[in-house]
Amino acid sequence: MTSDPRPLSPHLQVYRWQLTSVLSILHRIAGVALAAGTVLLVWWLGAAADGPEPYARVQAFLGSWPGRILLFGWSVALFYHLANGLRHLWWDTGRGFELRQVYLSGWTVVGATIVLTLLAWGVGLSHWSR
Amino acid sequence: MATPTLRSSLGRAVGLGSAKEGVAHWWAQRITALALVPLTLWFVAAIIELAGADRAMFVEWVKSPLPAVLLVLLLLATFYHAALGLQVVIEDYIENTALRLGLLIVMRLAAIVFVVRGIFAVLKLSFGA
Numbered sequence: 699m700t701s702d703p704r705p706l707s708p709h710l711q712v713y714r715w716q717l718t719s720v721l722s723i724l725h726r727i728a729g730v731a732l733a734a735g736t737v738l739l740v741w742w743l744g745a746a747a748d749g750p751e752p753y754a755r756v757q758a759f760l761g762s763w764p765g766r767i768l769l770f771g772w773s774v775a776l777f778y779h780l781a782n783g784l785r786h787l788w789w790d791t792g793r794g795f796e797l798r799q800v801y802l803s804g805w806t807v808v809g810a811t812i813v814l815t816l817l818a819w820g821v822g823l824s825h826w827s828r
Numbered sequence: 829m830a831t832p833t834l835r836s837s838l839g840r841a842v843g844l845g846s847a848k849e850g851v852a853h854w855w856a857q858r859i860t861a862l863a864l865v866p867l868t869l870w871f872v873a874a875i876i877e878l879a880g881a882d883r884a885m886f887v888e889w890v891k892s893p894l895p896a897v898l899l900v901l902l903l904l905a906t907f908y909h910a911a912l913g914l915q916v917v918i919e920d921y922i923e924n925t926a927l928r929l930g931l932l933i934v935m936r937l938a939a940i941v942f943v944v945r946g947i948f949a950v951l952k953l954s955f956g957a
Contacts, residue, residue, distance in 0.1 A: 726917060733910040740946040743899070746886055747949035747956070753883045773872075780868060783861050790858060818876055825879040 717804045725782045728775040735772040770819070777814040781807040853912060860909035867902045890953040899950045907943040911936055 713719065742760075745752035759765045785803050788794050794803055839845065874895065878886060889895055914935050922928040 726913075729910075729913045730917060733914055736906050736910060737942060740903075740942045740949070743946050743949040743953075746883060746890070747952040750883055753886075757883075776868065776872070780865065784865065787858065787861060818872060822876040822879045825876060827880065 718800060721782060721804050721807065725779060725786070728779040728782075731771065731775040732779055735768075735775065738768070738772070770815075773818055774811065774815050777818070778807070778811040781810040781814070853915075857909065857912045860905045860912070863901070863905045864909060867898060867905060870898060871902055887953055890950060893954075896950055896954040900947050903943050903946040903950070907939045907946075911939040914939075 742756050745756040760769060785794075785807055788803070794800065833840070835845075874889070878889060881889075890899065915932060918928060918931045918935065922931060
């Protein structure tokens, strides 16, 4: 089938960036990133089941700088998708659609993501180095 | 017919429009989302607690019944939720029909492979030596 080169809506490039649209696309991006990160979780579980050497390899990777950066990105994506997912579930009940409420819940999600990420890494790193 | 409609007579006769499916997808996405709220919070708290643990401590943790059951539930809910979400992303952005269908098939099969691999690992750790 040949695709018809008609212009497609919604012409994203003409819109000014705003909190609502940025959080919306970030929810998708975080979801896709988490799907990829879950493969890492399975790799880790599988390595633990396979024996000490495979497990040591995974631990060494997660302890390295690329591994830590991946883990950090995974945690940010997880907390964001979790917080914004709760926002979506709240919307699903038909509430919270007034413009002021949408911005308030949006900034709450941003704040919750930052606080939860810092909390998780603060506690996690103190355990890691024990 | 007393019910007013904005659809033309032709539109109603042809019966196109909504795909007449999607409610099950919508509900499954929400129910797995609800299940994942406590499961992910538990999992994150558990791996923070396990940070820096050696393999023996980790295996001992998976061997206890509650973590094993919760890990299996987490894997099932996560991959189901992920497959539903990735399906929508693929459907939205991949215009080419053959590529879209191919990606949907590969994505679903991959989700099944990973969830089975993960569950097998948890069970092996739980029951194994």
